[in-house]
Amino acid sequence: MPYVEFLRVRRIFVRFAIVIVVIVGFTLLSFYAAEMPGGSHGVSVVVGEGQGSSATSQVQSHSLGDLLASLSQIPIPLNGILTIPMIVATIFASLIATSLNRERSVLALIFTKPISRERLALRYFLTDLAGIALAYLLVLALAIAVPFATLGSRVHLVADGLSPWVAILGFGMAFMWFGVLQALTAWYRGNGGAIVGFAWPAAFVLLFLGQTDAFGPLVHGLLLVLNLINPFAYVNGISESGMLSYYAALSLPVRAVLMYGIATLGCAIAIASWNRIEA
């Protein structure tokens, strides 16, 4: 029942939001504590090192505030900020990506309602995606608000032509992870959380194994194929600076199409397998 999924997503979102707000609160508190008279001055500037000696001489120490006060404008790249909601929304997507699998114990309740299984699953997905979008926007808002709250109006967000794509791919990563996890768990009669828990390290292992040719061209090719459904393989070169691997080397529009396409395909596979499940 879509209302059940609404209640579930709302419940998870509220807990998630509390954790995020607490983390931001601690961040702000620690910043202001460092700025208070007698507070710890956290930045040490090393200006010299004794020749032939292991001793390091610390001749001058400034507070972070002193350093920042010397700047009339503090430029902060928006693309960097956008990676924060991307990662956090992906984590949130993991929390709700087993929505079909979670219903395995109540199939007799939800499959005897006047709504088709396909339509029900679609309503679940729309509710889940709305939750992911909300999580993304909440974290984005906080990620932008924190620099202003700590550094004041001198903060200058620097966007470039890539910024809209970074935002699209950022949400796309959460969506793709959601779709892949749905496809992996919807058919499963056990606890889908175990698959999600395994999927995170598996994604990173796949990503890093593929960086090397040590296992020969066959294994490398296999890893390339497996990484096609690994959303992390699409974004590590998102800034297009330096570390380009796998599909991150593709153009941003192609990556976006692939990520959103695979996410949609994952959801379709999940619906098809859920449709065949017996109570």
Place this chain on the structure above:
Amino acid sequence: MNAIAIRDLVKSYGKQRAVDDLTLEVDEGSVYGLLGPNGSGKSTTFKCLLGLARPDAGELAVCGSPVTPATFEYLSFVPERATLCDWMNGADHLEAARRAYAHYDEARAAELVAIFKLDLKKRVRKLSKGQQTALALVLAFSIRPRVLVLDEPSSGLDPIYQRVVLDLIIDAAAGGGTVVFSSHQIGQVERAADRVGILSNGKLVLQGDLDTLKGNRKVVEAVFPGEAVALGDLARDPRIEHITQNGRIVRAYLYRDPEAIVAAFNGLGARSVTVFDLTLEDMFLDSVEKRGK
């Protein structure tokens, strides 16, 4: 018209045949009681009927048509174990039902909640098994369904609420509804059902109108001093339909002349002999035992 029609239903799980060539029809406005020991195929039959399990063979229809999502606008199902979201409370479940059904009757739901004295603020996981069953029943009856499929609807309920369930079933049928239910409470089936079916190892071993099945059959039960009872020619007496022996207890099922059989048992040295009208429980045990053998 048949409210429910099942023809030649076969369903297997691996090599285990859960339902074996089952044919069953339930008239509109009647109450059908399905009996059977655990694992006899009652729940699997209901699941196949409602599309929760895929049959290997057979035809299934509710009110003349195969089950589709639209069927559940007028069909309610209470599964064997009350299937509810344990993290939600009763009020959440009622709200979900209100949103799901076009014909949800809030006043009826409130009335049933009051009858079962349910605390709607409690999470399902904090409710007793009986209270969970009660909540499942409230959800099922609050849409005033035309067809009710109830799998062990009294599971976990105390005798007071078992009587409430009985009344709800009879009331639903009196209002023109059709009820199919399974129960281990044979007395409940006997009170409510117009027709009964007895399942054993996936096969329907007995089916019919309750009064017709009972006829004027009698059971003569004799208790002997020891287990070595020599029945002799009595076992082949044409007046006896069949005879069972469980240790020192011997039961003879017959249509006529119970007095003659009483005399015969006394002649064999029975310690006590009693004559009963055949009950549904006798029929059930008899059918299942015969099938078991």
